[in-house]
Amino acid sequence: MNTASRTSVCVLSGVRALLFDLDGTLVATDEIIQRAMLDTLAHCTGRPWERPALMPHWGMRLRDQLRALCPELDLDAAVPYYRARYAIYHEALLAEIPGTRAMLDAVRARGVRLGVVTSKKRQNARQTLRDVGFLALFDVVVAEEDTTRHKPAPEPLLYALTSLNHAPDVAAYVGDNPDDVRAARAAGMRAVAVSWGFRGREEIVAVGPDLILDAPAELLPHLSSP
16 A cells, blocks of 8 residues: 555655655666676676675665675776766666655745755766766765765765755655664654665655655655745
8 A cells, every 4th residue: 555645644845955865766776786786896806797686774874785795806997897887887777756846946946945855976076967967956965975974874964964954853864775764763753765776665664764755756745834
């Protein structure tokens, strides 16, 4: 059953700042990341890898993910190879999650401040947002370089809220990964999960977000009226 449609109250009532994860939440980069990661692992280890191997470490920072997948990897060689493969797939496959632009425009029209909080490097995050035409919609973009601790720790989300001059109790974080929900909880924010990411609905349900979306437009009824 669709959690968003069966919820009668405005879960996001009073929210004045909405923060979003990037990959898999706003933009359809899961296929890009998977292909680049599998290419990199195969190139560096000399053996094929399968997609299920990526699942337990999905959403981590690149170097942490590579280290977790294969501790013996030479990261100084693997990271540049990954970035080169990622750039090729990014150019060919990048797209927004259908309906995202319309949702973001509608949220901005209600006076809600928007931010992105991602584990990507700043240059890469801004390039992705620029390429899909989203960059100008966001008041703040928090990337890997901005904090020393990363999701599921709350620091990146709190850093974004400081930039927006908003408190956690009037903010929510939207993401596709259980660690996004955990980070929102740790930051004292409302946690919104999307079901279209690589990790899938079952894992998201298990961590108990305040709201689960099956399409971007489902966010709007849960905000306060403009």
